[in-house]
Amino acid sequence: MSAPQDSAPEAGSVPRRRLFQGAVGGAAAGALAVGGAWAVEGSRSSGMSDPADKDAIDLTTQYPLYDQAEPAGIRTPPQRYAIFMTFDMSAGTVATDLQSLLARWTAASAQLMAAQPIGQVQPTSDMAVGRDTGEALGLDAASLTVTIGLGPGLFDTRFGLAGKRPALLTPLPALPSDNLSAGTSGGDLSVQVCSDDPQVCYHAVRNLARMARDTVQTRWTVMGFGRASAGQGQQTPRNLLGFKDGTRNISEAADFATYVWLRDAGWMTGGTYQVVRKIEMNIETWDADRVSDQEKIFGRGKSAGEPLTGNKEFDTPQFAAQGKDGKPVIAPTSHIALAAHENNGGVKILRRSYNYTDGINEFGQLDAGLLFISYQNNPAHFVQLQRKLGAGDLLNEYIKHVGSGLFAIPPAPKAGHYIGEQLFAR
Amino acid sequence: MSAPQDSAPEAGSVPRRRLFQGAVGGAAAGALAVGGAWAVEGSRSSGMSDPADKDAIDLTTQYPLYDQAEPAGIRTPPQRYAIFMTFDMSAGTVATDLQSLLARWTAASAQLMAAQPIGQVQPTSDMAVGRDTGEALGLDAASLTVTIGLGPGLFDTRFGLAGKRPALLTPLPALPSDNLSAGTSGGDLSVQVCSDDPQVCYHAVRNLARMARDTVQTRWTVMGFGRASAGQGQQTPRNLLGFKDGTRNISEAADFATYVWLRDAGWMTGGTYQVVRKIEMNIETWDADRVSDQEKIFGRGKSAGEPLTGNKEFDTPQFAAQGKDGKPVIAPTSHIALAAHENNGGVKILRRSYNYTDGINEFGQLDAGLLFISYQNNPAHFVQLQRKLGAGDLLNEYIKHVGSGLFAIPPAPKAGHYIGEQLFAR
Numbered sequence: 001m002s003a004p005q006d007s008a009p010e011a012g013s014v015p016r017r018r019l020f021q022g023a024v025g026g027a028a029a030g031a032l033a034v035g036g037a038w039a040v041e042g043s044r045s046s047g048m049s050d051p052a053d054k055d056a057i058d059l060t061t062q063y064p065l066y067d068q069a070e071p072a073g074i075r076t077p078p079q080r081y082a083i084f085m086t087f088d089m090s091a092g093t094v095a096t097d098l099q100s101l102l103a104r105w106t107a108a109s110a111q112l113m114a115a116q117p118i119g120q121v122q123p124t125s126d127m128a129v130g131r132d133t134g135e136a137l138g139l140d141a142a143s144l145t146v147t148i149g150l151g152p153g154l155f156d157t158r159f160g161l162a163g164k165r166p167a168l169l170t171p172l173p174a175l176p177s178d179n180l181s182a183g184t185s186g187g188d189l190s191v192q193v194c195s196d197d198p199q200v201c202y203h204a205v206r207n208l209a210r211m212a213r214d215t216v217q218t219r220w221t222v223m224g225f226g227r228a229s230a231g232q233g234q235q236t237p238r239n240l241l242g243f244k245d246g247t248r249n250i251s252e253a254a255d256f257a258t259y260v261w262l263r264d265a266g267w268m269t270g271g272t273y274q275v276v277r278k279i280e281m282n283i284e285t286w287d288a289d290r291v292s293d294q295e296k297i298f299g300r301g302k303s304a305g306e307p308l309t310g311n312k313e314f315d316t317p318q319f320a321a322q323g324k325d326g327k328p329v330i331a332p333t334s335h336i337a338l339a340a341h342e343n344n345g346g347v348k349i350l351r352r353s354y355n356y357t358d359g360i361n362e363f364g365q366l367d368a369g370l371l372f373i374s375y376q377n378n379p380a381h382f383v384q385l386q387r388k389l390g391a392g393d394l395l396n397e398y399i400k401h402v403g404s405g406l407f408a409i410p411p412a413p414k415a416g417h418y419i420g421e422q423l424f425a426r
Numbered sequence: 427m428s429a430p431q432d433s434a435p436e437a438g439s440v441p442r443r444r445l446f447q448g449a450v451g452g453a454a455a456g457a458l459a460v461g462g463a464w465a466v467e468g469s470r471s472s473g474m475s476d477p478a479d480k481d482a483i484d485l486t487t488q489y490p491l492y493d494q495a496e497p498a499g500i501r502t503p504p505q506r507y508a509i510f511m512t513f514d515m516s517a518g519t520v521a522t523d524l525q526s527l528l529a530r531w532t533a534a535s536a537q538l539m540a541a542q543p544i545g546q547v548q549p550t551s552d553m554a555v556g557r558d559t560g561e562a563l564g565l566d567a568a569s570l571t572v573t574i575g576l577g578p579g580l581f582d583t584r585f586g587l588a589g590k591r592p593a594l595l596t597p598l599p600a601l602p603s604d605n606l607s608a609g610t611s612g613g614d615l616s617v618q619v620c621s622d623d624p625q626v627c628y629h630a631v632r633n634l635a636r637m638a639r640d641t642v643q644t645r646w647t648v649m650g651f652g653r654a655s656a657g658q659g660q661q662t663p664r665n666l667l668g669f670k671d672g673t674r675n676i677s678e679a680a681d682f683a684t685y686v687w688l689r690d691a692g693w694m695t696g697g698t699y700q701v702v703r704k705i706e707m708n709i710e711t712w713d714a715d716r717v718s719d720q721e722k723i724f725g726r727g728k729s730a731g732e733p734l735t736g737n738k739e740f741d742t743p744q745f746a747a748q749g750k751d752g753k754p755v756i757a758p759t760s761h762i763a764l765a766a767h768e769n770n771g772g773v774k775i776l777r778r779s780y781n782y783t784d785g786i787n788e789f790g791q792l793d794a795g796l797l798f799i800s801y802q803n804n805p806a807h808f809v810q811l812q813r814k815l816g817a818g819d820l821l822n823e824y825i826k827h828v829g830s831g832l833f834a835i836p837p838a839p840k841a842g843h844y845i846g847e848q849l850f851a852r
Contacts (some may be wrong), residue, residue, distance in 0.1 A: 006695070129716055130668070134728055135781075152454065206794075218792070223785065240628075283559075290553060290554060294556075295548075302560055360647050
């Protein structure tokens with residue numbers, strides 16, 4: 001089976017309330033919802049009732065894979081659950097194995113996103129194994145998206161694809177914050193699966209991994225959970241340091257065009273680059289820190305998320321403002337000062353991260369952190385920001401980058417075609 | 427702080443559709459929803475549209491902790507996400523430490539279940555640390571429940587509580603399927619937290635662990651995900667072997683009274699016993715097995731879940747029925763034959779399990795399984811069933827019990843009191 005099924009899925013139903021008012025809704029996967037201008041400052045401590053909280057997750061939402069302006073799972077409003085997994089091509093595999101895998105993964109992804117099994121669960125023959133493992137039978141798609149990435153290693157000498165290497169797909173350089181483990185870094189291929197239903201999410205990853213068993217070996221995985229906020233209101237999510245994270249994330253269509261999607265990039269036009277970092281957080285140490293110090297480290301208030309120079313979350317930070325002591329109100333080494341586009345020549349990246357937990361570590365402490373995923377049309381933009389953050393960020397006392405990966409995300413496939421098909425065009 | 431806050435939470439709002447028609451709705455936490463008689467046979471492979479699928483998760487649902495007929499998180503319709511964690515009392519702690527911990531945990535659980543932080547996120551004093559870690563600010567309870575259990579070790583000589591030991595709380599005996607690791611077994615205290623929002627779920631566990639840091643050490647944890655099916659329709663969930671699991675689970679009020687809740691049990695009256703098993707599944711090996719063999723192992727069809735002697739999921743299995751070859755249609759060593767109450771002197775237990783994944787194992791295989799949790803008024807009922815299953819179950823080729831724990835679940839607290847308070851009564 002080396003060609004994708006030509007089964008265009010039903011048009012996705014995107015409930016109106018999922019569309020983000022402040023952005024121009026793309027024809028693609030709905031509009032970005034992180035850090036939108038109408039996000040509310042919900043606070044449980046204040047006891048205020050927040051209309052955006054009083055919502056429900058619609059499990060019937062489906063997103064289409066084929067014939068979209070953008071690949072799925074990037075501008076898509078963040079679902080509550082995510083699994084990121086990378087794979088290496090097995091020894092001895094050749095270009096047609098990769099080609100077949102991408103074709104099969106594409107067809108299966110379209111089926112999964114349409115809430116369909118990828119083949120028979122209960123075959124008619126007594127001698128047959130199931131094509132689909134079955135645990136998602138009867139479940140809705142719950143906004144499932146599959147995003148497939150190509151690692152730099154695919155363009156080495158193994159597959160004769162060196163001439164097709166995306167122009168900016170070279171491994172990330174060493175960065176000041178790196179504390180990387182080989183066991184949680186790299187990979188020839190990446191799969192990002194997101195859904196509002198964890199069982200649907202795991203079923204998708206499992207079945208994609210299973211159908212690829214003849215071609216790839218698993219490398220590493222992180223299971224992320226919903227830092228998206230209650231309901232589909234999608235107020236700014238919070239990370240496990242308890243702070244809003246994403247207030248100044250990309251939300252305008254113009255920024256997507258300028259900073260996320262590739263233009264004039266040959267076969268990669270319409271695609272992007274995916275940076276993944278597994279960032280361990282020493283949450284027990286963090287929790288012992290004074291909140292006033294935490295706020296200095298972030299440059300924002302903890303409850304409402306306002307910049308220390310402002311009153312409301314979406315007030316623009318005033319990095320030049322000084323206090324009575326003549327010192328900057330927002331420390332130049334604070335997280336928001338270092339990451340701000342004003343202080344980085346305008347550079348922006350789209351962050352689409354999830355929290356994760358690995359349970360309890362060897363010291364008996366809670367083992368948790370951030371599955372950082374960013375999308376940008378130039379990996380150097382991430383490198384620029386991370387060089388600054390890794391060198392100067394006050395947060396570095398509490399976090400550690402333990403995993404890393406860079407992948408090229410091809411443009412969305414046309415019906416009857418498959419993701420990355422352009423690699424194999426003569 | 428040794429007494430719980432006297433803050434009775436608002437009465438929980440239980441949407442009508444969460445109530446299970448076939449059972450008598452208890453005053454407590456809604457009625458059981460697993461394996462109900464109106465559960466539908468949703469099948470994605472059939473392409474049928476299933477009305478129960480077209481549903482949404484209402485994130486505003488809250489359950490009360492105080493003044494209930496039953497402890498929370500047992501009969502409660504299974505939420506999509508669960509974290510189970512156990513703790514050991516630290517060396518040198520005394521009875522009043524345990525007493526204070528149970529009081530604080532009770533008060534905090536009530537706050538969390540009412541979608542409130544357990545204290546200030548952003549204290550007024552610059553010198554203060556936060557009482558609540560903040561990442562659930564603005565989020566709904568999403569049906570959060572906290573269930574606290576007492577391990578056998580609490581009743582050894584350390585705390586002078588030997589006289590209060592629940593009558594049947596002795597460590598589980600060795601069982602034929604055991605492959606237990608000390609690192610995933612036992613514990614002085616257990617915490618089961620369930621919610622439809624993973625961030626709310628993790629926030630609750632984290633804050634309960636954090637406030638207990640002066641008293642306990644973490645021991646082991648498993649993060650489970652929603653084997654409950656789409657929406658609140660709550661058709662029978664599926665495990666990661668792809669089969670429906672829970673078709674014959676307890677659902678009648680009479681069965682709860684007979685098999686789950688303790689009667690005439692002194693201070694434990696109205697409580698129950700919690701058995702927890704971490705069951706590793708070799709899902710990659712399972713996936714390579716013929717479906718016809720899988721069905722023989724379970725004794726049921728894979729898609730619809732019908733017993734091999736019937737046509738529909740809820741048909742009663744006919745264990746005596748023979749095929750043309752004179753052999754039983756449902757093998758006596760099949761999972762449903764060994765576990766059936768008809769073959770176990772009528773014994774039933776309430777199963778409330780979740781799937782889990784630990785990512786990728788040392789061999790590069792998907793590492794996943796079942797967080798098995800059962801509630802019964804006599805742990806010997808679990809032992810009886812597991813002795814049979816562990817010795818004869820055809821499933822044993824594919825599963826391994828790697829973790830185990832037994833805990834007593836005290837009755838629900840009255841307002842102004844706390845869970846396990848009866849332990850300290852003179």
